[in-house]
Amino acid sequence: MNTDLALPDYREQTPEVAARFSRLVERPVALQVSHLTKKFETPRGIITALDDVSFSVHKRELLSVIGPSGCGKSTLVRILAGLESPTSGELRVYGEPVSGPGADRGMVFQGYTLFPWRTVKENVMFGPQMSGTPTYIADSEAREWIELVGLSKFENAYPHQLSGGMKQRVAIARALANQPRVLFMDEPFGALDAQTRCQMQSYLLEIWKNVDITIVFITHDLDEAVFLSDRILVLEANPGRVNEVVQVPVPRPRSSTQIFDPTFLGVRKHIDNLIHPPGQEQKEAPVLRHAISDPDVV
Ligand SMILES: Nc1ncnc2c1ncn2[C@@H]1O[C@H](COP(=O)(O)OP(=O)(O)OP(=O)(O)O)[C@@H](O)[C@H]1O
Ligand SMILES: [Mg+2]
Structure with missing residues (x-):
């Protein structure tokens, strides 16, 4: 598909879209990231994974983070979730400085991280039980979260009895059961086939529509980022820096047919141009020594 054809400037917003973004930035700041830098000491020298990264995410915003491999997406989300500490910089959740993990932030990873010996409901109950919620309350709340992700019929199933998409729905329910204020998702659908991935989006x-939650969603996938997000934080690599924060003016509610709309394509x-600047494409394909010359294979 040639996306160069007569695409309008996606920044030419309709009044409705402009109003949506001005309402968005008037909302309280859920997550404020200020001058975050992360350096790793390695045998090959110091790697600056993140360099002076600053941005904010507003209450109930869905912000995606995209960028080339190695630009620091996972490092960023691990720091935001408190699983790693920054070399310098500050993180605030609703104005409060935070360091280390906390119940105010939840996390869903790409890999399936459910406890295999616990049922769906027991997995979802785990966090609240650990933080002292009485079992009968944790049980009834777990049922509500499981219903929200559409898995009520599977509450007594074990993870090995579920498909990949179902496991990730349980992982989302489990993260939400702790009632975080911000949810971080690091390529949560990356291991799923294309069709399941679209359903999961x-x-x-x-x-997200039914829960009071702010989401920071890490992805490699341009369509996924545009389909889901209010705004997209585009990172560049070596060192990992903010390239641009892009507003997504595609109207909500989103539907899969919108991926052919000029605004979506624009x-x-x-974003594709930010990640792969025109003129910097790989000029020549790598030569494989074992390739067989065939004029019909070009
Ligand atoms: N524990 C570590 N020790 C040393 N270097 C690290 C460590 N973790 C990450 N890095 C380096 O930091 C940089 C950013 O890595 P990171 O995994 O955050 O990138 P990413 O954007 O998530 O990549 P991908 O898209 O491939 O998942 C890379 O150069 C990586 O090699
Ligand atoms: Mg990563």
Whole structure:
């Protein structure tokens, strides 16, 4: 598909979209990231994974983070979740400085991280039980979260009896059961097949609509970022820096048919150009020594 054809400037917003973004930035700041830098000492020298990264995420915003491999996406989200400490910089959740993990932040990873010996409901109950919620309350709340992700029929199933998409829905329910104020998701659908991935994106938007939660979503996938997000933080690599924060003017509610709309294609193209600047494409394909010359294979 040639996306260069007559695409309008995606920044030419309709009044409705402009109003949506001005309402967004008037909301309280859920997450404030200020001058975050992370350096790793390695045998090959110091790697600056993140260099002076600053941005904010507003209450109930869905912000995606995208960028080339190695630009520091996972490092960023690990620091935000408190699993790693920054070399310098500050993180605030609703104005309060935070360091280390906390119940105010939840995390969903790409890999399946459920306890295999616990049922779906026992997995979802685990966090609240650990923080002292009485079992009968944790049980009834777990059922509500499981219903929200559409898995009521599977509450007594074990993880090995679920598909990959179902496991990730349980992982989302488990994270939400701790009632975090901000949810971080690091390529949560990266291991799923394309069709399941699209379904999961729609599920996530449905869940987000029904829960008071702010989401920071890490992805490699341009379509996924545009489909889900209010805004997209584009990082560049070596060192990991903020390239641009892009508004996504695609109207909500989102549907899969929008991926062919000029606005969707326009914002997608803009981000693609930021990540792969025109003129800097790989000039020549790598030569494989074992390739067999065949004029019909070009
Ligand atoms: N524990 C570590 N020790 C040393 N270097 C690290 C460590 N963790 C990450 N790095 C380096 O920091 C940089 C950013 O890594 P990170 O995993 O955050 O990138 P990423 O954007 O998530 O990549 P990908 O898209 O491939 O998942 C890379 O150069 C990586 O090699
Ligand atoms: Mg990563």
